[in-house]
């Protein structure tokens with residue numbers, strides 16, 4: 239239903255171009271949740287926003303294609319794109335406070351979308367707002383509240399209700415549970431997952447936390463420094479990752495299900511400056527397995543097993559590398 243191909247997005251900073259997303263792509267099959275994961279600054283939000291074409295003033299789509307239902311969103315005139323927002327594609331932003339205006343009652347905000355974008359009468363919109371609250375597990379008696387009267391979890395649920403208001407086909411959720419504690423995270427993710435199945439939605443979930451994708455997503459796309467480095471069904475990605483960055487991310491986050499047991503090993507160092515990316519593999523400087531070739535030549539993304547795409551020169555040795563990557567000292571040696 240959505241196919242991103244070879245997409246590049248650049249920010250103009252002074253006289254420089256910062257290419258935040260570079261020749262990257264992935265598919266979101268109909269009715270699936272796809273996670274977009276990577277650490278801060280890897281280009282997840284830029285990618286997610288480009289899909290709805292709500293991008294910063296200094297950003298531009300520098301190349302590539304966003305195929306959605308037979309149209310290329312990267313090239314669609316703004317008026318046509320605007321007609322698709324809410325109705326076909328909706329966005330849950332990083333903080334629910336960004337989607338809810340603090341000065342208006344929540345009901346008014348949902349009704350406004352339903353009336354302005356959905357052409358509903360006031361009466362129909364009021365009934366739909368109540369139905370949406372029920373869907374996301376909030377008592378409809380709370381519709382008359384202002385956003386500040388809601389807890390963080392309720393605000394996030396209300397943001398989900400707002401995103402679902404006009405029955406979109408695709409929902410892009412940017413870090414939808416990041417600011418919440420683990421128990422509330424789980425409840426919201428469960429709710430999102432249930433609604434996704436019931437409504438047959440396609441969802442892109444942006445997160446820095448691999449335990450969130452492990453808990454929720456059918457497929458996972460791992461980004462590093464503006465590039466997709468691995469893309470696979472989530473179970474295989476977690477059990478048999480082929481990219482050392484994915485192996486490192488797995489060690490760096492607690493499991494949402496076991497709520498915090500186990501030793502966490504961070505990946506030392508930080509991603510490269512995107513204004514001046516290195517030659518070769520962008521992860522090489524932090525990779526315990528980097529070889530000479532990795533520093534000189536960029537690996538192309540290849541489908542090495544059916545449905546499993548990876549950009550790593552050493553992917554064929556992944557079984558051995560996974561053993562090494564599971565030892566904390568492998569990563570500590572890079573610090």
Ligand SMILES: Nc1ncnc2c1ncn2[C@@H]1O[C@H](COP(=O)(O)OP(=O)(O)OP(=O)(O)O)[C@@H](O)[C@H]1O
Pocket residue numbers: 249250251256258276277278279280281282283284285294296446512
């Ligand atoms: N408006 C902007 N102007 C210039 N550079 C930007 C702008 N927005 C983002 N960037 C840069 O683009 C890169 C990718 O940022 P982006 O926010 O997409 O990453 P992210 O993975 O979503 O990180 P986070 O989780 O922190 O939001 C970063 O290097 C960031 O500094």
